[in-house]
Amino acid sequence: MNMAQLITTYNEAVYDTDRDKAIKVIRDAVNNRVSPEEIIFQVIIPAIEQTINHIREDEELSLAQHFMTAQIASDVIEEMLARFETAPKVMGRVVIGTSYGDLHALGKRIVTGCLRARLIEVTDLGVNVSPERFVDEAVAHNAEVIGISSMMIHTARGENGCLKVRQILKERGLDHIKLVVGGAPYRFNPELYKIVQADGWARDGITASRVIADLIAEVKK
Amino acid sequence: MITGLERLMAAIKGEACDRVPVFCNLLDQGAKELGISLEEYYSNGEYVAEAQLKMREKYGHDNVWSLFYVGKEAELLGCKRILFAKDGPPNVEDFVIKSCDDIHKLEIPDDLSAHPAFEEGLKCLRILREEVGGKYPICAYATASMSLPALLMGMDKWMELLFMGPPAECSELLAKCHDFFVKEMFAYRKAGVDVLVYSNPFGSTDIVPRKYFMEHSLPWIEKDIKAVGTQGIVYYCGMAKFNPVIDIVLERTGIGVYYLSPFDDIRKGKETIAGRGLTCGVINDIELIDWSKEEIRHEVKRMMDAGMPGGKFLFGTGVMPYCIPEQNIRTMLEAAYEFGSYEMKMERLHD
Numbered sequence: 286m287n288m289a290q291l292i293t294t295y296n297e298a299v300y301d302t303d304r305d306k307a308i309k310v311i312r313d314a315v316n317n318r319v320s321p322e323e324i325i326f327q328v329i330i331p332a333i334e335q336t337i338n339h340i341r342e343d344e345e346l347s348l349a350q351h352f353m354t355a356q357i358a359s360d361v362i363e364e365m366l367a368r369f370e371t372a373p374k375v376m377g378r379v380v381i382g383t384s385y386g387d388l389h390a391l392g393k394r395i396v397t398g399c400l401r402a403r404l405i406e407v408t409d410l411g412v413n414v415s416p417e418r419f420v421d422e423a424v425a426h427n428a429e430v431i432g433i434s435s436m437m438i439h440t441a442r443g444e445n446g447c448l449k450v451r452q453i454l455k456e457r458g459l460d461h462i463k464l465v466v467g468g469a470p471y472r473f474n475p476e477l478y479k480i481v482q483a484d485g486w487a488r489d490g491i492t493a494s495r496v497i498a499d500l501i502a503e504v505k506k
Numbered sequence: 507m508i509t510g511l512e513r514l515m516a517a518i519k520g521e522a523c524d525r526v527p528v529f530c531n532l533l534d535q536g537a538k539e540l541g542i543s544l545e546e547y548y549s550n551g552e553y554v555a556e557a558q559l560k561m562r563e564k565y566g567h568d569n570v571w572s573l574f575y576v577g578k579e580a581e582l583l584g585c586k587r588i589l590f591a592k593d594g595p596p597n598v599e600d601f602v603i604k605s606c607d608d609i610h611k612l613e614i615p616d617d618l619s620a621h622p623a624f625e626e627g628l629k630c631l632r633i634l635r636e637e638v639g640g641k642y643p644i645c646a647y648a649t650a651s652m653s654l655p656a657l658l659m660g661m662d663k664w665m666e667l668l669f670m671g672p673p674a675e676c677s678e679l680l681a682k683c684h685d686f687f688v689k690e691m692f693a694y695r696k697a698g699v700d701v702l703v704y705s706n707p708f709g710s711t712d713i714v715p716r717k718y719f720m721e722h723s724l725p726w727i728e729k730d731i732k733a734v735g736t737q738g739i740v741y742y743c744g745m746a747k748f749n750p751v752i753d754i755v756l757e758r759t760g761i762g763v764y765y766l767s768p769f770d771d772i773r774k775g776k777e778t779i780a781g782r783g784l785t786c787g788v789i790n791d792i793e794l795i796d797w798s799k800e801e802i803r804h805e806v807k808r809m810m811d812a813g814m815p816g817g818k819f820l821f822g823t824g825v826m827p828y829c830i831p832e833q834n835i836r837t838m839l840e841a842a843y844e845f846g847s848y849e850m851k852m853e854r855l856h857d
Binding site: 300301302304345346347348349350352353356386387388389390391394413437438439440442443469470473474476477480 | 589591593594595597598599660661662665666668669670711712713714715717718745768790792793795796827828829
């Protein structure tokens with residue numbers, strides 16, 4: 286099986302929400318002398334990119350398929366990294382959490398899984414995160430990007446959401462740190478990310494990983 | 507004077523009426539109406555009933571709600587902590603299920619009506635029934651078997667259990683949630699509810715792939731509806747799209763009312779339902795927060811133009827965010843009454 290076939294077979298299992306089958310495809314490839322590095326850089330990351338293109342150009346995948354894409358990719362990466370002789374280069378650093386007053390964890394979990402698959406170091410701050418903590422943790426972890434997930438409109442645009450994080454970044458002269466938002470309210474109003482003064486947003490967690498990767502590249506330029 | 511219930515019944519039967527029925531789902535706004543905090547507001551069923559009646563009088567829409575907040579169902583199943591905000595819906599703060607063991611321990615109360623967490627809801631329902639029963643549809647909300655676990659353990663943990671197992675615990679939880687759903691529906695009917703919103707995000711192909719829907723979601727939907735019957739039931743997927751599954755749901759369950767997503771094409775929805783039920787077009791009430799007067803009127807007109815031909819259409823909102831300016835609510839409703847008027851439509855046709 287060549288790499289293109291491997292990606293197709295792997296993604297078919299993922300879209301079928303069949304974790305066992307997807308993992309088997311990867312393990313079989315490793316047994317057939319595909320290296321862990323090739324699995325990450327030539328299978329998993331391209332598979333995620335293919336999924337993003339699929340979402341954008343064709344029809345949307347369901348939330349369950351997004352969840353499984355992230356979950357399986359994250360599991361595969363963990364398994365492959367354990368086989369690396371030396372730790373691979375970290376592509377960037379992100380702190381992520383759910384906005385203050387918001388207890389919904391699914392969106393950030395999808396983003397986190399896809400970011401880890403791209404070898405981006407993620408610090409998950411959990412749910413109900415205060416604006417001050419977002420900034421403090423971003424500084425402590427030397428993060429290029431802060432990701433804020435909100436499932437409800439009042440936590441997305443309220444006074445303790447992204448707007449406050451932006452204000453603190455400005456006050457502390459940390460404008461180089463980028464702000465990315467996501468979650469249901471942003472899907473209902475694609476202009477909302479501008480209202481809350483974020484640098485970017487994505488309609489879904491998988492695409493968010495590309496938006497964040499692009500912003501990291503921009504910061505590192 | 508035509509009542510909201512008469513409008514709704516006329517729309518369901520496809521009979522002539524003055525205008526399209528308008529369901530405006532104002533929940534948290536009740537606290538603003540009474541000038542109290544959301545936490546105080548939701549502590550007393552009399553407050554909720556009073557505000558529902560006041561808001562219906564003030565805006566003139568066609569329904570009232572007995573729903574406090576969605577997390578109430580989790581409270582009935584043992585949740586002890588709800589996080590209240592000053593400007594948005596209360597949230598489940600402490601999940602009832604944190605491990606597989608908790609699934610085994612989960613107990614479904616025999617008589618929900620006797621449960622303390624149901625008491626204030628019943629108080630609210632009694633007042634609504636006394637004041638507007640038989641005139642304006644009284645709505646209640648119940649989460650489907652397949653979606654209820656998300657309230658008990660969080661959406662991410664539920665997806666994990668659903669797609670990665672263990673399957674035995676997953677089945678056990680679904681069976682318990684079904685038991686709860688059936689008891690809740692009968693308790694609401696006994697209390698005089700007219701409209702029962704069957705909320706099921708997992709009944710949408712936005713949430714699960716179609717194959718999974720057919721193999722897993724649909725059988726649970728059939729089981730739920732078979733147990734409670736279709737009387738007063740509204741199919742709703744929590745603002746997720748479901749046009750692609752309307753036909754099969756209608757065929758398998760006989761549910762007669764479909765409350766679409768703002769992202770569903772109203773014309774397509776009506777085409778699929780094809781006179782077999784009521785189509786409810788739903789406005790994007792997140793955009794409603796920032797729309798101008800002209801934008802609101804344009805959107806309402808667009809929806810009415812799509813939904814009104816052939817009748818059997820209702821105009822609705824999602825759960826309206828607390829921060830929508832009152833003026834925008836008024837503009838939306840005035841536009842709905844104007845563009846939703848069958849008499850005006852006839853006049854325009856004659857002109």
